[in-house]
Amino acid sequence: QKEVEQDPGPLSVPEGAIVSLNCTYSNSAFQYFMWYRQYSRKGPELLMYTYSSGNKEDGRFTAQVDKSSKYISLFIRDSQPSDSATYLCAVSGNEKLTFGTGTRLTIIP
Amino acid sequence: DAGITQSPRHKVTETGTPVTLRCHQTENHRYMYWYRQDPGHGLRLIHYSYGVKDTDKGEVSDGYSVSRSKTEDFLLTLESATSSQTSVYFCAISEGGEGDTQYFGPGTRLTVL
Numbered sequence: 001q002k003e004v005e006q007d008p009g010p011l012s013v014p015e016g017a018i019v020s021l022n023c024t025y026s027n028s029a030f031q032y033f034m035w036y037r038q039y040s041r042k043g044p045e046l047l048m049y050t051y052s053s054g055n056k057e058d059g060r061f062t063a064q065v066d067k068s069s070k071y072i073s074l075f076i077r078d079s080q081p082s083d084s085a086t087y088l089c090a091v092s093g094n095e096k097l098t099f100g101t102g103t104r105l106t107i108i109p
Numbered sequence: 110d111a112g113i114t115q116s117p118r119h120k121v122t123e124t125g126t127p128v129t130l131r132c133h134q135t136e137n138h139r140y141m142y143w144y145r146q147d148p149g150h151g152l153r154l155i156h157y158s159y160g161v162k163d164t165d166k167g168e169v170s171d172g173y174s175v176s177r178s179k180t181e182d183f184l185l186t187l188e189s190a191t192s193s194q195t196s197v198y199f200c201a202i203s204e205g206g207e208g209d210t211q212y213f214g215p216g217t218r219l220t221v222l
Contacts, residue, residue, distance in 0.1 A: 008149070032208035043113075043199055043213035044152070051208065088151065092208050095140070095159075096167070101151035 001026055006089055006100025014108050019076040023089035023100045026070065032092035033065050035074045038102065039085045047087070048074065079107045112136045113214035115200050121220045128187040130217050132200030134180075141183040142201040142211065143167075143175060145194075152199065158183055159205065190221045 006023045013019055021035075032051055036044035048063035050056045050072075056063045064073040072089055084107050089100040112135035122128050132141060142157040144167075154167030156175040164175050172194060174186045187194055197218050201211040 006151075034210065036213075041216075043215050045213070046210050049210060095205065095207060095209070096154060096157070097211055099152040101149060 003027060003098045004089060004091055004100045007103055008101050010104040010106060012106045012108055013079060015079060015081060017079050017107075019074075019079050019083070019105060019107075021074040021076075021087050021089075021103050021105070023072045024070055025072070025091050025098075027091075027093060028067070028070065030091040030093050033063070033072050034090040034092070034097070035061075035063055036088045036090060036099075037085045038088060044088055081107045081109050083107050113200060113202055113212065115198075115214040115217050117217060118215065119218045121222065122190055123222050124191055125189050128190050128219065128221075130185045130198055130200075130219070132183045132185070132214060134183075134200075134202045136202060136212075137180060138202040138204050138212075139180075140203045140205045140209075140211075141177065142203075143173070143183065143185045144199045144201065145169065145196040146199060146216075147196050155185065155198075190219075192221050195219060195221045 004025045035048040037047045038044040050063045053067040060077045062075040086102040086104045088102040090097045114133045116131045143155040144152045153169045158164045158177040176184045200214040203209045203211045
């Protein structure tokens with residue numbers, strides 16, 4: 001079993017829709033959770049950072065962590081074509097990050 | 110890209126040849142990492158460094174070696190490149206510590222024929 005599982009998609013939604021991206025993880029010791037966004041042929045960039053359970057909101061983006069079910073989510077409201085990218089979840093443990101495989105998202109104008 | 114450069118950005122080489130990729134940072138961060146990214150596998154850690162001359166293996170270290178003689182430079186060497194090492198390689202840096210975020214370079218696209 002992989003430490004972090006993520007549906008690779010691809011996922012296509014119309015502009016303005018709410019997008020939900022999800023990951024599951026296996027090790028209950030993880031405390032730090034991140035979402036990275038990666039545009040085509042670019043390096044990943046940190047989008048959201050969450051410690052332990054709960055929600056964190058930043059503009060149109062909300063990161064949610066449910067440690068009881070080992071489930072992490074990223075919600076994008078009022079999606080825009082500029083949100084088209086691959087989104088990678090990551091969990092932090094032992095000073096290393098473990099990444100999901102990434103979900104490729106396309107927002108259709 | 111948080112003061113991180115990678116060179117070369119693209120390279121095509123032949124099986125059996127040695128290849129060295131360079132990562133250079135201007136942030137004075139203690140930790141540096143090398144990842145490879147492949148379809149269906151996501152980002153996988155090859156090696157990392159937690160200080161000058163201090164390195165350790167990651168998840169997919171076979172066939173790779175690293176060196177760090179200065180804080181700002183982290184080199185990844187493929188001693189004898191194989192076609193299975195065709196990939197996109199990313200360098201990342203962080204200040205270190207549990208939960209610390211990593212910042213990524215622009216990547217090097219390597220093709221081994």
